[in-house]
Amino acid sequence: MPLLLFIALAVVPPLASMAGQAHVTGLFARGMIFALAALGLDLLVGYGALVSFGHAAFVGLGAYTVAILGAHGIHDAAVVVPVAVVAAAAFAAATGAISLRTRGVYFIMITLAFGQMAFFTASSLAPYGGDDGLTVSTRTTLFGYAPLGRDVALYYVIFAVLACAYGLMRFLVASRFGRVFRAAKENPVRVAALGFDVYRFQLAAYMVSGVVGALAGVLLANATEFVSPAYMSWRRSGELIIMVLLGGMGSLHGAIIGALAFLLLEEWLAGVTEHWKIIFGPLLVVVVLFARGGLVGIGAALARRWWRG
Amino acid sequence: MSTTLLIVQILNGLQLGVLLFLIAAGLTLVFGVMDFINLAHGVQYMLGAYLAVMFYGLTGSFVAALVLALLASLGCGLLLEFVVFRHLYDRDHLDQVIATFGIILFLNQGVKLVWGAAPLSLPIPEALSGSVVLMPGLLYPVWRIVIIASGLAAGLVLYGLVAHTRIGMLVRAGATNATMVSALGVDIRRLFMIVFGFGTMLAGFAGIMIAPILSVEPGMGDTILILAFVVIVIGGIGSIRGAFIAALLIGLVDTLGRSFAVDILRLFLAPSPARTVAPALASMLIYLLMAVVLFLRPSGLFPARGR
Structure with a gap:
């Protein structure tokens, strides 16, 4: 299933250009960027039951790194990416250290608080556009080359990053680290009794998730060539959570499917009627009420039925 | 920073505080008793305002509009409970979040469809439209005082209901341990429905009362919803007393922060950076407050016992 998904994503640009619908490539590129952010979030929500409602802050952090460094004439990935990663890791370490003291809904709200502070x-960054945001004049380069200049090239870079992140996440949740982290979701007291410091494992996962979010932000700034505080708004954080849940949490590829489905559905319904939310809203309710486990859950149920004949 | 201005801003802060309390009270009860996260609570506030505008247009009388809009809010709330929410009570919090978010999208857009995207307004009732002199040189609109007073009155009524009636006792017991209450033979579903209906009506009431001084527009419930969540988390989920104190605290901190941040920052900074930083800092203040409170007391100021 994940393999099919990636193959399908790999053939989007040639198919789109053959069909003369080049904008579809851009749409899927955006979808994959959000898929990347949702993938990072799924590590927390799906495998750790840590619902972060401030995840858009990390995306924004990555995007602003591109824009701010760019405003000072630094465009090279060799600088931009490490800076974004370190900034996100530091922000995650600081906010996570405080947030992870709380549980459940209190965790949701305290991460929201940090997200709002970032927003x-x-x-207030008046030199960098303030409320209005900032245009990214030059896309990120790599050691002086400009491989992201063309949209199709950017598409495949995003694709590669998403595939690598997916592989890394798979590896991570299956590793010893991942097993302890997942066990802490089920029963933190017992994991602590086995001698693991649950807090440290959760903090590490929170940082990994934040860094993945920041990478998505770096790509987002390159794709849209624009950053604004709206990238960090709580609505965006909410949308990321919805993407994870729509696809089916705790499966990784579910997050990717959820993000793509969310954006495609939004695009399609917005084309049908300007009041698309009036359809989209009840659709979410229906998915929750009748499809436990999200879209991946539906797929699995259909597959089971088909196998039985 | 004159005394008059300070008093006016304190009153404005109180007014925001009681408004938040009216919304947060229902939210914290629904959350505390039913363990149900209702994101659609903010839309019910919006709906209250729209219904009041509609009924005012039909009847031409504010009192009639108030009563009809309250009843209609209750009806809408119970309808939503019946159609959607009751299927979500024994679900995961996340499922509840998505489903109620879906309802937000639906109702925000629905309101746009029915009443248009342009902001509407509701006139202040004639008799209460002037200003009064509270102190020499201090004029304050009567309607804002009415809001503060009716909010405080609603708080008192709620306190009386929760602390001194049988149903209030069940609600408190439910907030502490819903399973046990149900095991003792109380029809918990009916209790849920009463609590839910009451919470909806309070949110609708808040919307109706604020309609004359705010513009009534789609999405007006979204911002206030987040603030209401901040309030119930600071106050401790399930606690009416906590919600009341936290609501006033948030109302005052937010209002005073916004009015005086520039002045205060200018004590430490040069005027121009102070003017840039102040608005952001003022908007951030309540979230800082929440983070500090949760850092010191991870379950809020007045957690309902037994949770």
């Missing part, structure tokens, strides 16, 4: 900080 308002971004809107």
Whole structure:
């Protein structure tokens, strides 16, 4: 299933250009960027039961790294990416250290608080556009080359990053680290009794997730050539959670499917009627009520039925 | 920073505080008793305002609009409970979040479809439209005082109901341990429905009361919903007292922060950076407050016992 998904994503640009629908490539590129962010979030939500409602802050952090460094004439990935990664890891370490003291809904709300703080900080950055945001004049380069200049090239870079992140996440949840982290979701007291420091494992996962979010942000700034505080708004964080759940949490490829489905559905319904939300809203309710486990859950149920004949 | 301005801003803060309390009270009860995260609570506030505008247009009387809109809010709330929410009570919190988010999308857009995207307004009732002199040189609109007073009155009524009636006792017991209450032979579903209906009506009431001084527009419930969540988390989920104190705290901190941040920052900074930083800092203040409270007391200020 994940393999099929990646093959399908790999053939989008040639198919789109053959069909003369080049904008579809851009749509899928955006979808994959959000898929990347949702993938990172799925590690927390699906494998750790840590619902972060401030995840858009990391995406924004990555995007602003591109824009701010760009405003000072630094465009090279060799600088931009490490800076984004370190900034996201530091932000995650600081906010995670406080947030992870709380549980359940309190965790949701405290991560929201940090997300909002990041949002308002971004809107107060008057030299960098403040509320209005900032245009990214030059896409990120790699050691002086400009491989991201063409949209199709950017598409495949995003694709590669998403595939690598997926592989890394798979490896991570199956590793010893991942097993302890998942066990802590089921029964933190017992894991602690076995001698593991649950807090440290969760903090590490929170940082990994944040870094993946920031990478998505770097790509997003390159794809849209624009950053604004809206990238960090709580609505965006909410959408990321919905993508994870729509696809089916705790399966990784579910997050990717969820993000793509969310954006494609939005695009399609918005084309049908300007009041697309009036369809989209009830659709979410129906998915929750009748499809436990999200789209991946539906797929699995259909597959089972088909096998039985 | 004159005394008059300070008093006016404190009153404005109180007004925001009681408004938040009206919304947060229902939210915290629904959350505390039913363990149900209702994101659609903010839309019910919006709906209250729209219904009031509609009924005012039909009847031409504010009192009639108030009563009809309250009843209609209750009806809408119970309808939603019946159609969607009751299937979600024994679900995961995340399922509840998505489903109620779906309802937000639906109702925000529905309101746009029915009443248009342009902001509407509701006139202040004639008799209460002026200003009064509270102090020499201090004029304050009567309607805002009415909002503060009716919010405080609603708080008192709620306190009386929760602390001194049988149904209030069941609600408190439900907030502490719903399973046990159900095991003792109380029809918990009916209790849920009463709590839910009451919470909806309070949110609708808040929307109706604020309609004359705010513009009534789609999405007006979204921002206030987040603030209401901040309130119930600071106050401790399930606690009416906590919600009341936290609501006033948030109302005052937010309002005073916004009005005086520039002045205060200018004590430490040069005027121009102060003017840039102040608005962001003022908007951030309540979230900082929440983070600090949760850092010190991870379950809020007044957690309902037994959770």
